[in-house]
Amino acid sequence: MAALNAVLGEMCELAGQAMASATQALLQADLSVAEQVIGDHDRMAELSVRAEEQSFALLALQAPVAGDLRSIVSGFQIVADVDRMGALALHVAKVARRRHPAKALPEEVNGYFAEMGRLAVQLARNAREVLNSQDPQDALALQEDDDAMDDLHRHLFTVLMDREWTHGVAAAVDVTLLGRYYERFADHAVLIGRRVVFQATGKTPEQLAEAGR
Amino acid sequence: MAALNAVLGEMCELAGQAMASATQALLQADLSVAEQVIGDHDRMAELSVRAEEQSFALLALQAPVAGDLRSIVSGFQIVADVDRMGALALHVAKVARRRHPAKALPEEVNGYFAEMGRLAVQLARNAREVLNSQDPQDALALQEDDDAMDDLHRHLFTVLMDREWTHGVAAAVDVTLLGRYYERFADHAVLIGRRVVFQATGKTPEQLAEAGR
Numbered sequence: 001m002a003a004l005n006a007v008l009g010e011m012c013e014l015a016g017q018a019m020a021s022a023t024q025a026l027l028q029a030d031l032s033v034a035e036q037v038i039g040d041h042d043r044m045a046e047l048s049v050r051a052e053e054q055s056f057a058l059l060a061l062q063a064p065v066a067g068d069l070r071s072i073v074s075g076f077q078i079v080a081d082v083d084r085m086g087a088l089a090l091h092v093a094k095v096a097r098r099r100h101p102a103k104a105l106p107e108e109v110n111g112y113f114a115e116m117g118r119l120a121v122q123l124a125r126n127a128r129e130v131l132n133s134q135d136p137q138d139a140l141a142l143q144e145d146d147d148a149m150d151d152l153h154r155h156l157f158t159v160l161m162d163r164e165w166t167h168g169v170a171a172a173v174d175v176t177l178l179g180r181y182y183e184r185f186a187d188h189a190v191l192i193g194r195r196v197v198f199q200a201t202g203k204t205p206e207q208l209a210e211a212g213r
Numbered sequence: 214m215a216a217l218n219a220v221l222g223e224m225c226e227l228a229g230q231a232m233a234s235a236t237q238a239l240l241q242a243d244l245s246v247a248e249q250v251i252g253d254h255d256r257m258a259e260l261s262v263r264a265e266e267q268s269f270a271l272l273a274l275q276a277p278v279a280g281d282l283r284s285i286v287s288g289f290q291i292v293a294d295v296d297r298m299g300a301l302a303l304h305v306a307k308v309a310r311r312r313h314p315a316k317a318l319p320e321e322v323n324g325y326f327a328e329m330g331r332l333a334v335q336l337a338r339n340a341r342e343v344l345n346s347q348d349p350q351d352a353l354a355l356q357e358d359d360d361a362m363d364d365l366h367r368h369l370f371t372v373l374m375d376r377e378w379t380h381g382v383a384a385a386v387d388v389t390l391l392g393r394y395y396e397r398f399a400d401h402a403v404l405i406g407r408r409v410v411f412q413a414t415g416k417t418p419e420q421l422a423e424a425g426r
Contacts, residue, residue, distance in 0.1 A: 056282070063276050069269070076286055080293060161383050170374050172382045176389045 001068060004058065004075050005199075007051045009128040011082040012192070014044055016124025018089035019185060023117030025096040026178070027110055029103040037093035044086040051079045070202055074195040078131070081188040081195075085124065088185045095178060104174050106167040112156045116182040119149045123189035130193055134200045136208065142193035149186040153179050214281060217271065217288050218412075220264045222341040224295040225405065227257055229337025231302035232398060236330030238309035239391070240323055242316045250306035257299040264292050283415055287408040291344070294401040294408075298337065301398045308391060317387050319380040325369045329395040332362045336402035343406055347413040349421065355406035362399040366392050 018037050025034035055075045058064060064072060095104050105113060123145050130139040156179045159165070160172055197205050231250050238247035268288045271277065277285060308317050318326060336358050343352040369392050372378070373385055410418050 056286070059272075059282055059286070060278065065273065069272055073269070073272070073286070073289055076289055077293060080290060157386070160386055165382050169378055169382060169385045172385050173370070173373055173389045176386045177393065180390065180393065 001058065001071050004051065004054050004072070005131045005134075007047060007054065008075060008078050008082065009131040011044060011047050011051065011079070012085070012124050012128040012131065012189075014040075014047070015082055015085035015089060015185075016121045016128075018044075018086055019092065019117060019120045019124065019182075022089045022092035022096065023113060023120075025093055026104055027114060027117075029096065029100055031097060031100045034093045034097040034100065037089060038097065041086060041090050044083065048079050048083050052076065055079075067202065071199045074199045078192050078195050081191050082127075085185050085188045088181045088188075091181050092178060095174060099174070104171075104178070106171055106175075109156060109159060109175055112152055112159070113178065113182070116149060116152050116156075116179070119145055119152070120182055120185045120189075123149075123186050127189045127192040130196045134196060136197045136200045139193040139196040139200070140205055140208075142190050146186045146190045149183060153183045214271065214284050217264065217267050217285070218344045218347075220260060220267065221288060221291050221295065222344040224257060224260050224264065224292070225298070225337050225341040225344065225402075227253075227260070228295055228298035228302060228398075229334045229341075231257075231299055232305065232330060232333045232337065232395075235302045235305035235309065236326060236333075238306055239317060240327060240330075242309065242313055244310060244313045247306040247310040247313070250302060251310065254299060254303050257296065261292050261296050265289065268292075280415065284412045287412045291405050291408050294404050295340075298398050298401045301394045301401075304394050305391060308387060312387070317384075317391070319384055319388075322369060322372060322388055325365055325372070326391065326395070329362060329365050329392070332358055332365070333395055333398045333402075336362075336399050340402045340405040340409075343409045347409060349410045349413045352406040352409040352413070353418055353421075355403050359399045359403045362396060366396045 018040060021033050021037045024030060025037065055072050058068070058072050062068070098104075123142060126138070126142050126145065130142070156175065160175060165172065194205055197203065197208060201208055203211065231253060234246050234250045237243060238250065268285050271281070271285050275281070311317075336355060339351070339355050339358065343355070369388065373388060378385065407418055410416065410421060414421055416424065
């Protein structure tokens with residue numbers, strides 16, 4: 001079981017690294033870094049298959065009960081979340097590649113994406129840590145970094161909607177989609193945190209909060 | 214097992230109905246229909262919880278082997294997909310509500326969204342049917358409707374990027390996000406089809422294609 005969570009944690013780490021590199025590619029219009037992220041994506045798919053196989057083996061061979069059953073089923077769900085995180089980092093890298101040698105982002109939103117990138121990487125790292133520690137309080141705390149992400153995402157829209165936006169519709173479309181990719185990446189990290197709470201306690205975060213009153 | 218797939222199918226049906234109504238609310242700026250979709254969303258969450266409980270009961274009580282194990286695990290994954298479909302329909306309804314009494318969409322893209330809505334509902338219905346029939350060929354065929362969705366989505370971007378776009382950045386942002394909601398809704402229906410292939414055959418669609426050569 002710990003081995004399964006270790007593979008899932010490794011996948012989170014890779015997704016975080018991919019998002020870090022994709023953000024660099026985006027901000028600096030760095031084609032080789034973008035290509036690297038795109039090329040590395042296969043490694044994630046391999047790990048997914050391995051994690052699912054491991055999960056089936058645990059289910060089939062050990063006829064697990066209660067707690068273990070919970071952990072394994074959550075494991076399947078976490079694979080889907082972290083797969084999606086990897087796909088979102090891939091999307092960011094592809095936008096950087098598509099716009100190269102131009103920068104996809106107008107200068108004035110660079111700061112937003114630098115910070116959204118930093119938060120995304122942080123969330124992926126925290127997801128890995130709680131997968132290993134199985135600490136439900138730390139797992140719940142992922143929500144806080146996501147709140148910061150949501151705030152940034154909202155502010156980004158106010159910049160877009162401002163009458164001073166002079167970069168045209170094409171850049172606005174790119175910024176809209178890119179913002180969504182970072183926001184969804186963070187959402188999936190939060191979902192992993194929720195699933196760790198369930199692995200560790202058998203309760204959803206809401207049930208846990210209810211029980212703690 | 215059939216009972217579990219029936220609940221999952223019912224969830225697909227509800228997600229499809231929600232997307233049908235959300236599209237109507239969007240195209241006609243119909244606030245009461247938008248509110249209805251938003252209010253009905255809780256019903257989906259209830260069904261999710263029920264489906265997960267049923268799945269755990271099947272896993273724990275019947276110590277299932279091979280084929281059943283596969284079906285149940287896929288069931289958990291399908292719950293996550295159909296939950297997401299419901300959430301995406303909810304997003305569409307919320308955009309319609311936010312822009313009311315104005316229409317969120319410029320006239321010239323109405324046709325795209327009417328057709329994307331139709332395809333989304335079709336995909337949800339087909340997902341339900343293959344959950345019940347467990348027919349792997351029909352499950353694979355969901356990909357075709359999704360290809361049509363991807364085409365529409367691509368064309369929509371050419372309309373946005375056209376120099377003739379006179380509706381400003383705010384409308385472009387709405388159209389970008391809405392397009393993405395429909396596209397992702399379709400992607401999740403395709404994923405359900407893939408999981409049905411796995412339920413029915415124990416193979417991924419790629420493995421199945423390989424074996425059929």
